[in-house]
Amino acid sequence: MRFTKGHGTGNDFVILPDPDGELELTAERVAALCDRHRGIGGDGVLRVVRSAKHPEAAGQAGEAEWFMDYWNSDGSFAEMCGNGVRVFVRYLMSNDLATPGPAGLPVATRAGIMVAQVNDGSIRVRMTTPRVYAGSTATIGALTVPGVAVDCGNPHLVCNLHDGVRLAVLDLTRPPGHDPAVFPGGVNVEFVEPAEPVDGVDGHVRMRVHERGSGETLSCGTGALAVGAVALRDAGLTTGSIAVDLPGGRLIVTHDDDGVWWLEGPAVLVATGEVL
Numbered sequence: 368m369r370f371t372k373g374h375g376t377g378n379d380f381v382i383l384p385d386p387d388g389e390l391e392l393t394a395e396r397v398a399a400l401c402d403r404h405r406g407i408g409g410d411g412v413l414r415v416v417r418s419a420k421h422p423e424a425a426g427q428a429g430e431a432e433w434f435m436d437y438w439n440s441d442g443s444f445a446e447m448c449g450n451g452v453r454v455f456v457r458y459l460m461s462n463d464l465a466t467p468g469p470a471g472l473p474v475a476t477r478a479g480i481m482v483a484q485v486n487d488g489s490i491r492v493r494m495t496t497p498r499v500y501a502g503s504t505a506t507i508g509a510l511t512v513p514g515v516a517v518d519c520g521n522p523h524l525v526c527n528l529h530d531g532v533r534l535a536v537l538d539l540t541r542p543p544g545h546d547p548a549v550f551p552g553g554v555n556v557e558f559v560e561p562a563e564p565v566d567g568v569d570g571h572v573r574m575r576v577h578e579r580g581s582g583e584t585l586s587c588g589t590g591a592l593a594v595g596a597v598a599l600r601d602a603g604l605t606t607g608s609i610a611v612d613l614p615g616g617r618l619i620v621t622h623d624d625d626g627v628w629w630l631e632g633p634a635v636l637v638a639t640g641e642v643l
């Protein structure tokens with residue numbers, strides 16, 4: 368089975384070309400592929416399958432030829448993967464499987480159609496509108512941090528640090544505690560601290576993330592979208608751009624004057640090989 372390894376700001380994926388949806392993918396096989404010692408290693412799997420050939424995407428086939436079948440590294444499914452869409456699009460174009468149209472390159476996902484606009488260094492993706500909908504808390508040991516629930520197609524809990532607590536001291540080797548009544552399907556938890564002003568954007572924050580189904584990752588695109596939406600709200604802005612620095616790099620979240628939410632960042636293909 369052929370594979371390609373790629374990443375977006377260090378959020379890395381095993382890409383599996385499967386245009387006709389013939390691979391027998393199971394949670395166990397995905398976890399084995401993502402194992403960083405016994406397998407290829409990755410935060411998740413992106414299966415590249417034609418929308419018409421996948422039961423969860425057939426309804427989107429008229430708008431998007433390709434479906435990004437995203438799996439977390441533990442073999443669980445997720446509705447959406449923001450970094451993954453950029454890497455997926457970079458893969459499609461590098462393998463001459465698709466070319467962007469006038470509006471960009473549409474990709475079907477479990478959270479709906481995302482449209483990517485591609486340039487050499489970075490890709491920007493038209494994302495789902497993040498919905499801030501509840502207050503909740505996360506716990507790490509004896510620390511309790513208030514946060515806000517944000518739906519980006521997948522669930523997020525954005526926790527702004529305060530009282531001198533810094534990102535560097537957080538132990539994210541285990542899932543932070545969360546309220547299952549608010550997040551019955553689990554949640555991606557982001558911790559945020561303010562950062563120094565940066566030219567060209569309206570705000571700048573730093574974050575770390577513990578991802579549902581993958582653990583702490585170097586980056587999370589939908590997490591950055593959730594964090595950017597909260598940062599704009601907290602700044603009293605309805606539109607604007609936020610630079611979000613993650614351990615793996617910088618992503619830019621923009622809410623434009625047309626009401627579109629964009630996530631912009633790099634997408635790199637690292638290697639191609641054969642799974643034995």
Ligand SMILES: N[C@H](CCC[C@H](N)C(=O)O)C(=O)O
Binds near residue numbers: 445522
């Ligand atoms: N790394 C992904 C998020 C995966 C979300 C997944 N962990 C979930 O269960 O929702 C991103 O770039 O958006």
